[in-house]
Amino acid sequence: MTKILVTGGTGYIGSHTVVELHNAGYEVVIVDNLSNSNIKILDQLHQITGKWHEFVELDLQDSNAVDSFAKNNQDIAGIIHFAAYKAVGESVEQPLKYYRNNFYSLINLLTAYPKINFVFSSSCTVYGQPDTLPVTEDSEVKKAESPYGNTKQIAEEILKETAAVTSGLNIIALRYFNPVGAHASALIGELPNGVPQNLVPFITQSAIGKRGPIQVFGNDYNTPDGSAIRDYIHVVDLAKAHVAAIHRLETGKVDSYDVFNLGTGKGSTVLEIINAFEQSTGERLDYNIAPRREGDIEKIYGDVTKSKEILGWQTELDLNEMMRSAWEWEKYIKDNPF
Helix, strand or coil, X not given: CCEEEEECCCCHHHHHHHHXXXXXXXXXXXXXXXXXXXXXXXXXXXXXXXXXXEEXXXXXXXXXXXXXXXXXXXXXXXXXXXXXXXXXXXXXHCHHHHHHHHHHHHHHHHHHCCCCEEEEEEEHHHHCCCCCXXXXXXXXXXXXXXXXXXXXXXXXXXXXXXXXXXXXXXXXXXXXXXXXXXXXXXXXXXXXXXXXXXXXXXXXXXXXXXXXXXXXXXXXXXXXXXXXXXXXXXXXXXXXXXXXXXXXXXXXCCCCEEEEEECCXXXXXXXXXXXXXXHHHXXXXXXXXECCCCCCCCECCECCHHHHHHHCCCCCXXXXXXXXXXXXXXXXXXXXXX
């Protein structure tokens, strides 16, 4: 059975990807330092898959620890690298935290596994505020609007340049749009530490009474209702794209480096998301309009033609399912606190 290393595998996207890898017949090894996740997720994964997946608590910023892990795990056939800090606002406030973690972990992995199939968790933030929508993989990579976005841009450069001169290292970078929702079982979902930095978990926490009114950052953007536009993608669809990427790398059809957009191909405003949640769940939300947030861009959504044609992947779950599943997960963790 092919063994895949999932870094950040107890996190939000990582845990859903573990499930989809298992469903596709892969053996999974999870590495996480638990800085932004919970060890109980391993129990939840066991309930979903019926398997206890191998887990190693490891800080990927520690090069000696990564080297030691690699020496003891030479049978790893592929890596899916999620382990990075990801909050735009926090990155503006603590840039060194983001540069240190997001670069050291990547470089240490590439050093320890110089010949490997490697899937990198990138982001649509690499496009900055695009001149033309939807963005394609060939769209200009503009100046990053945040340190978080900058780490993704530079990481892609590191990967492309390293793959170009390293025989046996083949890489796919997946540029996500905005992952939301939860597994249909409601046993895993987004579990932010502290106050959520992303819209949908703040919505669900507000609806269940953990938070006050939702802050809509800006209502004066050049959009239909003045709030910012993003392309929201169900996390299960996103997880399945990683399986498709690993499969493509295994078939040898990637010549050192390739990149794909992952999204639905259309955008929704913040206010439309709030309305979709209300329509899908029957819950009413309180929200306030707040000033624009530093580091945010006005609107972005992507062309996903390349992913459909080359990876053979496309989204299947709609906005209503995203909101419904996120709400079911929020209710689950209220009754089963982590």
